[in-house]
Amino acid sequence: MLRGLDIRDMLIIDRLELAFQPGLNVLTGETGAGKSILLDSLGFVLGWRGRAELVRQGADQGEVTAWFDLAADHPARAILQDAGLEVEDELILRRINTRDGRKTAWVNDRRVSGDVLRALSETLVELHGQHDDRGLLNPRGHRQMLDAFAGADAELATTQAAWRALAAARKALAAAEAKIAETRAEEGYLRHAVAELDALAPEAGEEAALDAQRRLMQAAEKIRTDIARAHEALGLQGAEGLINDASRWLQGAADKAEGQLDPALSAIEAMMLALDDAQRGIETCLDALSFDPFALEQTEERLFAIRALARKHDVLPDDLRGFADDVRGRLAVLDGSTGDLQALAAQVQAAQTAYDAAAANLRAKRQGAAQRLDLAMAAELAPLKMERAVFTTEITTADPGPEGGDAVAFTVATNPGAPTGPINKIASGGELSRFLLALKVCLTQEAEGLTMIFDEIDRGVGGATADAVGRRLAELAQGGQVLVVTHSPQVAALGGHHWRVEKHQQADATLSTVVPLDAGARIDEIARMLSGDKVTEAAREAAKALIKA
Known part of the structure; x- marks a missing residue:
């Protein structure tokens, strides 16, 4: 207030x-x-x-x-x-x-x-x-006014929720259709890519391993020659033979040396064990460096194939497998698209049915309120000397939206049988x-x-x-x-x-100023309104009669 x-x-x-x-x-x-x-x-x-x-x-x-x-x-x-x-x-x-x-x-x-x-x-x-276009004369607000008169908050909220659900279902269907259309447009390329990737079947880390193997094989011949020489130098024709001779000679003299050669013989025995370990390691390396003459060519071919596919699809070599899985997933969506689209379309239909039911319920609420409002207006117009006037709340079909599919307009006819139209x-x-x-x-x-x-x-x-x-x-x-x-x-x-x-x-x-009027001043003001600038006693009496009426 x-x-x-x-x-x-x-x-x-x-x-x-x-x-x-x-x-x-x-x-x-x-x-x-x-x-x-x-x-x-x-x-x-x-x-x-x-x-x-x-x-x-x-x-x-x-x-x-x-x-x-x-x-x-x-x-x-x-x-x-x-x-x-x-x-x-x-x-x-x-x-x-x-x-x-x-x-x-x-x-x-x-x-x-x-x-x-x-x-x-x-x-x-x-x-x-x-001349107030903010309120009752503005048809754009008539629907909201009728809803308030109807007390349709619950029905309106249900309709708005159903509209949001319908919009979300439509959006999901449209997105799926767009994605499938995009995938279908490049289906040939995707299937060729998957076949190519599956045929090569690259593994994560394989490119680095192949590159190291290739470099090792390229240098293997020179490395193997030096290693073989070292193996020969440590063998019977080299260090091993000389140490064996030394050990045999010392053992023959040990009995007469009164134990003074025992430490040397123990050291030589440890040396022989270490030498044996070294020879086995060298032999293992020589075996590893022994490869098929075509192995280098095969290694290079696979390495270059992996790198070429990575460049083609603009991914890192280690990501080729993940890329292949992604492409397979897109093709799986395409292959299962019929069922997915049918499911999404069913969701849209269910949401549409729910919205239609909510909008119909809201329309029924509005129609009932419109009848009550028209009757209430008839009762209000009679005391205002407009008992022959007709007020009608028109509800027509409009584009569906969050507030239903109704357009509401308050129309009047000043006399029965006269055409109706907007109030103003x-x-x-x-x-x-x-x-x-x-x-x-x-x-x-x-x-x-x-x-x-x-x-x-x-x-x-x-x-x-x-x-x-x-x-x-x-x-x-x-x-x-x-x-x-x-x-x-x-x-x-x-x-x-x-x-x-x-x-x-x-x-x-x-x-300009505003003056509060007491009882006497109020009579004079109403008398002025009755008679004009010159306030007569008769006007004052008429004013008193109006106030008492």
């Missing part, structure tokens, strides 16, 4: 502070007195789009502060919490506009963006007038006001904590019709808060709280 509004240096207002009350709050005044400036200022602090130049001439900046009471379950609390702002029972909005056009906003003394401000405003205030194109000014008021009443019956503002909603009507409009506004304000800017004395007379907007011409400026 809007409790107060403080305006400083905005347009023709230098300083103005208003304290609003629950119930029906009425603002009146002569044309051009500045009533629209109040709404412009309120819209500014709420983040609405409006006039570009708002700062009063001669001032450096304009500032508007609005404060609201928040009930415990007010939806603004969730927005504050999501934005990381402190949640209190009182909400204070403040916004500044500098002369150069820069705008800055605060919520409970915390700097916020315009998006946060606008999100809060949608839960705090709703403005309606004949069929109804006259006075009729439009009453249609909007009736629709507002029907759609906001469950609204909690919402301040409703009607900007000259009674324009074009008078007499008994204006009285009917005023009484409906008064009923709408019971238990809530309604602000109405009006030129109708019948509406003004039904207000619970009354302010008059006045404009004063000073020497160097024109200023």
Whole structure:
């Protein structure tokens, strides 16, 4: 509920502070007195789009502060919490506009963006007038309004979830089809590559082993010659024979040497064992260096084949096996594509069926709500002297989407049998006001904590019709808060709280102010609205009669 509004240096207002009350709050005044400036200022602090130049001439900046009471379950609390702002029972909005056009906003003394401000405003205030394209006159919002009236949150959530599931299933199918099409386009190349790789069957590390073997074989002849010479030097014709001779000679002399040759003989025996180990190692190496004359050619052929395949497929030689496995996997997808595509298509069909069922359930909910809304509108239009008018909620087929496949439009016919059409194109000014008021009443019956503002909603009507409009506004304000800017004395007379907007011409400026009216001043204001500039006693009596009625 809007409790107060403080305006400083905005347009023709230098300083103005208003304290609003629950119930029906009425603002009146002569044309051009500045009533629209109040709404412009309120819209500014709420983040609405409006006039570009708002700062009063001669001032450096304009500032508007609005404060609201928040009930415990007010939806603004969730927005504050999501934005990381402190949640209190009182909400204070403040916004500044500098002369150069820069705008800055605060919520409970915390700097916020315009998006946060606008999100809060949608839960705090709703403005309606004949030229308001943000609300009931905008067909793009009719479906959302009908869903709110229907209480279709559960059905809408189910439909949105089904739509997301359908979109995901379609995406998976499309991705599989694209991948299969891509693989099929290069199927011949892939199958040839797999055959080539399988025929060669390279192993990880094989290229390095073949390269080492090749280099060894290339140098083997020279190496084997030197090693064979060493083997001969250590054999019977060389070191082994000489050591054997030395051992035999020393053993023959050992018996007469009184044990002095025993250490030498032990050393020679160890030497013979070491020499035997060396000879066996050399023989093993000579055996390894013995190869088929064609072995080098075969080794080189395999080595070069592995390297060629690696270059062809732009992978490392050690990665050829993994590359082959990947290609086989792609071909396996292609070979099993029929079954996979059928399974994915079945998932799409199942998701489509689930979505169609959810959308149909939501449509049924909307159709039932449309009938209730049409009946409720008929009941509301009768007291507003429009019992012959017909309001119809039209539901037509639209492209499927997350909110179902329905298009919703509010249409009217001013008389039975007359063609129906959009509210703002069929109804006259006075009729439009009453249609909007009736629709507002029907759609906001469950609204909690919402301040409703009607900007000259009674324009074009008078007499008994204006009285009917005023009484409906008064009923709408019971238990809530309604602000109405009006030129109708019948509406003004039904207000619970009354302010008059006045404009004063000073020497160097024109200023607007708002004056709260007591009982006597209120009679004079309504009398002025009845009779014009000259307030007669008869007008005062008529004003008293309206207030008492």
